[in-house]
Amino acid sequence: MVLSLTDEFRRIRRLRHDDVPQLMIWDNDPALFHLTGKKFAHDEDETQWWNQLIRDRSRLMFAIVNDDGQLIGDVELQQILWRAREAEIRISIGDKAFWAQGFGSEALQEMLYAAFQLLSLERVYLRVRLDNGRAIRAYEKVGFRAVARLTATGRLSGFPDLQLMEVTRARYAPLSKRA
Numbered sequence: 001m002v003l004s005l006t007d008e009f010r011r012i013r014r015l016r017h018d019d020v021p022q023l024m025i026w027d028n029d030p031a032l033f034h035l036t037g038k039k040f041a042h043d044e045d046e047t048q049w050w051n052q053l054i055r056d057r058s059r060l061m062f063a064i065v066n067d068d069g070q071l072i073g074d075v076e077l078q079q080i081l082w083r084a085r086e087a088e089i090r091i092s093i094g095d096k097a098f099w100a101q102g103f104g105s106e107a108l109q110e111m112l113y114a115a116f117q118l119l120s121l122e123r124v125y126l127r128v129r130l131d132n133g134r135a136i137r138a139y140e141k142v143g144f145r146a147v148a149r150l151t152a153t154g155r156l157s158g159f160p161d162l163q164l165m166e167v168t169r170a171r172y173a174p175l176s177k178r179a
């Protein structure tokens with residue numbers, strides 16, 4: 001599903017079909033997918049994936065761009081439950097040259113603005129590896145708080161523990177120009 005952003009956003013824009021090949025390249029980077037998991041199945045057809053994405057009412061995906069408008073990553077609301085007014089957020093800056101310079105937290109702030117102010121959601125949550133300190137710090141900066149520790153059991157035994165974090169409309173740190 002494509003959300004038409006009515007406001008001016010600096011760090012995110014709607015994902016385009018021609019962004020997908022770069023996302024597929026980043027998706028195969030082990031340094032990334034061990035933190036994020038994989039978005040694409042092995043040998044997935046790009047156009048088929050895009051056509052599914054734009055029809056899926058439970059997902060909204062955006063490109064993250066640098067100051068020159070160049071694609072550096074993506075941020076997504078997924079598992080959107082419109083009646084329950086909640087969604088899971090997922091983010092990945094694929095271009096590592098842009099890590100830890102504030103781009104991620106800016107993109108998160110803009111995505112949360114869209115979630116809470118434009119889409120009227122009440123709660124956004126995420127799962128993050130406990131050893132991913134940079135991501136946890138970025139999430140805390142925009143208002144996320146840890147609510148539970150998820151320990152892998154059963155067939156997932158051996159996978160790293162995750163932190164469940166959430167932010168509500170009342171708690172998120174709004175963009176200063178819109179505060």
Ligand SMILES: CC(C)(COP(=O)(O)OP(=O)(O)OC[C@H]1O[C@@H](n2cnc3c(N)ncnc32)[C@H](O)[C@@H]1OP(=O)(O)O)[C@@H](O)C(=O)NCCC(=O)NCCS
Nearest residue numbers: 035092093099100101102103104105128133134135137138
């Ligand atoms: C997670 C991610 C989106 C964060 O975006 P970012 O632009 O790198 O983060 P920001 O610069 O906005 O904030 C990072 C914060 O963590 C701090 N930080 C950096 N490395 C850190 C580390 N190893 N441990 C703890 N904090 C760290 C930074 O100093 C900064 O905090 P500050 O502004 O208070 O100084 C980005 O790094 C990324 O895509 N990483 C790879 C994929 C990933 O981990 N995705 C999340 C999966 S849940």
